[in-house]
Every structure is written in C-alpha cells, then in structure tokens.
Amino acid sequence: NTILGILKLRELTEFVSKNRDYVFESNIRQWMQFKTTVNKGLRETLQSNPGKFFYYNNGITIVVSDFEELGDNIIELYAPQIVNGAQTSNSILDHSKRTKNMDGSMTVTIIKADDEAEQNNITKYRNSQNSVRGKDLVSLMDFHKSIKSQLKNCGYFYEIQAGSFDTKSKSKQSEYQGDSIYNEYLPDNHKKVIVAKDAIQALVAGIEQRPTEAYSSPAQFLPRGSKYDDVFNDNLKDDYRILLYPYLVKEYAKKTLKYGKQGGHKTKRYATLFYVGVYFRILHKKILETKGDFKSDVRRMEPIFRSFKLNSRILKxxxxxxxxxxxDTVVDDEIELANTKHNFFSQHVWNDSMLRVVDKKIRQEEEEILALK
Structure with a gap:
C-alpha cells in the first residue's frame, strides 16, 4: 500500500501545475508565502544549491485512493492529495517561475488510504515541518468542510486552511462575490473570505454567549483546544448561518459602529466581541424570545439578517x-478592579454582576425593542 521513491523537482513542478486546484484539499495548511523560517530555508536552498535539496528537505507525502505501476518508473495515481508538503511543493513551483535551473530531486511517499478517516490520520501525524496550530487543524473537521461548501454557495470563501485563498488564481478569487444583502454588513474592501478562526470566535461570543472566553482564549475553541468539543459536538448542526451571522455582526460593529482597534474609541476598541454577545442576547431573549439554546433558533434568525434595514436598527x-x-459607574469600578481594560473584557465583563448591568440597560431600551417586533 506504500511506495517510497525519488522525484525530480522538474517532475514535481509539472504535477503540481496540472493538479493544483484540488491536490492540496486535504493538506492541513496551504502554502504560507515564505512567512516561516522553514519556507525561507526552502527558497534559499532552491536558489543557491538545488542539488542539495534532497538532503535538506523531508520530502512530500501523497495519499491516494489507489495507484497503478505502469512500468518505466511511471505510476498512475487516483485521487492524489499532497497531505504533507504543500510548502515544499509550492516553493518549488514558485522557484520554477523564476529560473530554468531545476536540477535536484526529493523523496516522495505515496500511501494508499482505505478511507477518509485513515487519510485524516495520515494528514495529522505527517505534518511536523512547521508547527501545526489549532486553526490549521480545522481543515480536518467534516463540520467545517460542510460549512465551506455552504458558504461557497453564498459567494464566500470559508478559509479552513491557512493561506488557501491566496494560493488561488485571480480568476478563481474573483468568483467569490458574496451575497448582495450580507455584503452590506461587511467593509467595502472585504475580500469575501471568512477565516474559520474569526468566525468561530464570533460564534462563541454571540451564539454561545461566552464573549470573555472568545476574547481571552480563542484557541480553546479550535480543534485540539480544551473547549472545542463543548461547541462542535454531535448536537451542533452543520448550518452555515451559525457561523456567518455572528461574523457579520462582528464585522458590522467594526465597519459602522467603530469597534475594534481602528475605531479610535478608548474602550470600545476592546469591546467588539462583547458587543456581539450583547446583540445576540437582545435578539434571542427579547425579539425571538428563545427558550433554551440559542443555536436552536438559527433558522428564525434568517429573516432578520436578510432584512438589513430591520437588523441595522437592532444592531444600533x-x-x-x-x-x-x-x-455606568458600577462598570467603572469593575474596570478599576480589573486593572486594565484588556483584563476587564477577558475576565470580568460577563460575570454575574456585569450581566445584571447589561440586562438593566437592555430593559431601558425595551420600548425601542418592542417597536421592532
């Protein structure tokens, strides 16, 4: 079920060029544009001494559904996926565009995987050249693959593999135009790319009503994170709206209401995820009157998010x-107790005493809220 071999760099370039659109789909991370030390080292070796590339690089791993040896060192691969070596492969491809000096070779491992579960395990355990962080391991999760497919139908690229959008051609990127209504929540220069980490963070803050945790430790809710299974378990339906809607609220807060670092407000710069939590608290408790888990009301949210005029009033x-x-002076005292605004929004802002203040402020706007129902 396995072949170990040596592949010329020129041959790898030809293989990747012809199959680039799908050959990296199972790779934990896509090419990272020489941002890491490993990638810079690959480039330097290719430029200065390609003949040594074989000795300095771990090679690539290709998982296939099947393969056939045709003779004369030719192997036909079925459904090939480069599961370890996206950086190596793309570095070589980039180098081939700059020079004709493609001397050198590298090792290649071809593995026949019996099923997707085995392929996922191979992908996970073979990735070690660059540290694999939680946000890169998102690509292994079927839930997020389903969300990616659904969001594509809406015109958005859900980036579950780090850097995967940037590896696409300009023509492929231009296919993602978003949705005319949902785009109103987004900045004018938005690329229509929704990064998984950002969407998960907004989901935790809004739908899960855990903005302090989303702010202080977003990695906990990524694959391998200590709280990932709290959210992404069998009870969570793979519905794109569960991630899209909190993300839209977060982006609207930064674009229109000037939350975040670019907004200029000395306190609201820290309060974006808190705002997302407050918005969904109002939406579910006062408008939808949700009983129990907010996730159960995802379909009822759609008419509100499809009516930008109505929702902009709720957002305001x-x-x-x-x-x-x-x-509020009670909040001032709590901020002082926390020492810094960062500490306040990462640990204090959603505790029982602060939630009592939040709910009090919501009740003060009850007349405006009732007018929307």
Whole structure:
C-alpha cells in the first residue's frame, strides 16, 4: 500500500501545475508565502544549491485512493492529495517561475488510504515541518468542510486552511462575490473570505454567549483546544448561518459602529466581541424570545439578517446598550478592579454582576425593542 521513491523537482513542478486546484484539499495548511523560517530555508536552498535539496528537505507525502505501476518508473495515481508538503511543493513551483535551473530531486511517499478517516490520520501525524496550530487543524473537521461548501454557495470563501485563498488564481478569487444583502454588513474592501478562526470566535461570543472566553482564549475553541468539543459536538448542526451571522455582526460593529482597534474609541476598541454577545442576547431573549439554546433558533434568525434595514436598527440598539453600559459607574469600578481594560473584557465583563448591568440597560431600551417586533 506504500511506495517510497525519488522525484525530480522538474517532475514535481509539472504535477503540481496540472493538479493544483484540488491536490492540496486535504493538506492541513496551504502554502504560507515564505512567512516561516522553514519556507525561507526552502527558497534559499532552491536558489543557491538545488542539488542539495534532497538532503535538506523531508520530502512530500501523497495519499491516494489507489495507484497503478505502469512500468518505466511511471505510476498512475487516483485521487492524489499532497497531505504533507504543500510548502515544499509550492516553493518549488514558485522557484520554477523564476529560473530554468531545476536540477535536484526529493523523496516522495505515496500511501494508499482505505478511507477518509485513515487519510485524516495520515494528514495529522505527517505534518511536523512547521508547527501545526489549532486553526490549521480545522481543515480536518467534516463540520467545517460542510460549512465551506455552504458558504461557497453564498459567494464566500470559508478559509479552513491557512493561506488557501491566496494560493488561488485571480480568476478563481474573483468568483467569490458574496451575497448582495450580507455584503452590506461587511467593509467595502472585504475580500469575501471568512477565516474559520474569526468566525468561530464570533460564534462563541454571540451564539454561545461566552464573549470573555472568545476574547481571552480563542484557541480553546479550535480543534485540539480544551473547549472545542463543548461547541462542535454531535448536537451542533452543520448550518452555515451559525457561523456567518455572528461574523457579520462582528464585522458590522467594526465597519459602522467603530469597534475594534481602528475605531479610535478608548474602550470600545476592546469591546467588539462583547458587543456581539450583547446583540445576540437582545435578539434571542427579547425579539425571538428563545427558550433554551440559542443555536436552536438559527433558522428564525434568517429573516432578520436578510432584512438589513430591520437588523441595522437592532444592531444600533445593541450599540446603545453597550455605550450606556460602559458609562455606568458600577462598570467603572469593575474596570478599576480589573486593572486594565484588556483584563476587564477577558475576565470580568460577563460575570454575574456585569450581566445584571447589561440586562438593566437592555430593559431601558425595551420600548425601542418592542417597536421592532
């Protein structure tokens, strides 16, 4: 079921060029544009001494559904996936565009995997040249692959593999135009790329009502994180709206309401995820009147998010609530107790005493909220 061999760099370039659109789909991370020390080393070796590449590189691993040896050192691969070596392969491909000096070779391992579970295990355990962080391991999860497919139908690229959008051609990138209504929540220069880590963070803050944890330790909710299974378990339906809607709220807060680092507000710069939590608290408790888990109401959210005019009013009410909350003297005392605003939003802002203030400020806007129902 396995072949170990030596592949000329020129042959690898031809293989990747012809199959680039799908050959990396199972790779934990896509090419990272020479951002890491390993990638820089690959480039330097290719430029200065390609003949030594064989000795300095671990090679690549290709998983296939089947293979056939045709003779004369020719092997036909069925459904090939480069599961370890995206950096190596793309570095070589990039180098081939700059020079004709493609001397050198590298090792290649071809493995026949019996099923997807085995392929996922091979992918996970073979990736070690660069450290594999949680946000890269998202690509192994079927839930997120389903979300990616659904969001593609809406015109958005769900980036579950780090750097995967940037490896696409300009023409492929231009295919992602988003949705005319949902785009109104986004900045004008938005690439229509939704990074998995950012969407998960917004989901935890809004739907899960855990903004302090989303702010302080987002990695906990990524694959291999200590709290990943709290959210992404068998009870969670693979519905794109569960991730898209909190993400839209977060982006709208930064674009229109000036939350985040670019907003210029001395406190709201820390409060983006808190705002997302407050918005969904208003939406579910006061407008949808959700009983129990907010995730069960995802379908009922769609008419609201499809009506930008209506939802912009809810979003502005949430901003009023947050603004009044931050002006409250009880909150001032809690911020002082926390020592810094960062500590306040990462540990204090969603505790019982602060939630009582939040709910008080929401009640003060009840007349405006009732007018929307």
């Amino acid at each position: 009410i949430a901003d009023v609530v947050v603004t009044k909350f931050l002006e």
